[in-house]
Amino acid sequence: MFGTEPPAPSTANTRHAHPNRHWNTDWRRDHRYDWNDWRRRHRSRFHIGFYYDPFGWDYFRYGLGWRMWPSYYGSSFWLNDPWYYRLPPAYxxxxxxxxxxxxxxxxxxxxxxxxxxxxxFW
Structure with missing residues (x-):
């Protein structure tokens, strides 16, 4: 049923799933990653066209800690160059x-x- 978290994938139990270093949101205070100002000056980069929802569902506002369905984070949805949008690199x-x-x-x-x-995006 939509709106519920999926079960943890089998990869959730691998050693790679739990990094030694957890994600730190302090990057938002770093002027190098001022994506908001960058978006204001480079609007076309953030207008990347139609979004195809793998399930055909409407938008659901996820929050931190929520688990997404694997179809939503497959490689076709990756932002391969976060710096292009002034986002910090993912590690x-x-x-x-x-x-x-x-x-x-x-x-x-x-x-x-x-x-x-x-x-x-818009």
Whole structure:
């Protein structure tokens, strides 16, 4: 049923799923990653077209710690160059992904959301 968390994927039990260093949201205070100002000056970069929802569901506002369905963080949704959007690099099991208009940092082994920026794209 939509709105419920999926079961933990089998990869959630691997040693790669739990990094020694957890994601730190202090990057938001670093002027190098001022994506908001960058977006204001480079609007076309953030208008990346239609979003295809793998299940055809409407938007659901996820929060930190929530676990996403694996179809939402497959490699076709990855933001392969976070710096292009002035986001910090993702390391270890983390990847920046696009989810509708949001930029979501997800642990690709567990599906758990480590960071999120709402209304990042349009």
């Amino acid at each position: 270890g099991p983390y990847r920046w992904v696009r989810y509708h208009h949001d930029a979501v940092l997800v642990n690709i082994y567990t599906g758990q959301i480590a960071d999120i920026i709402y209304n990042f």
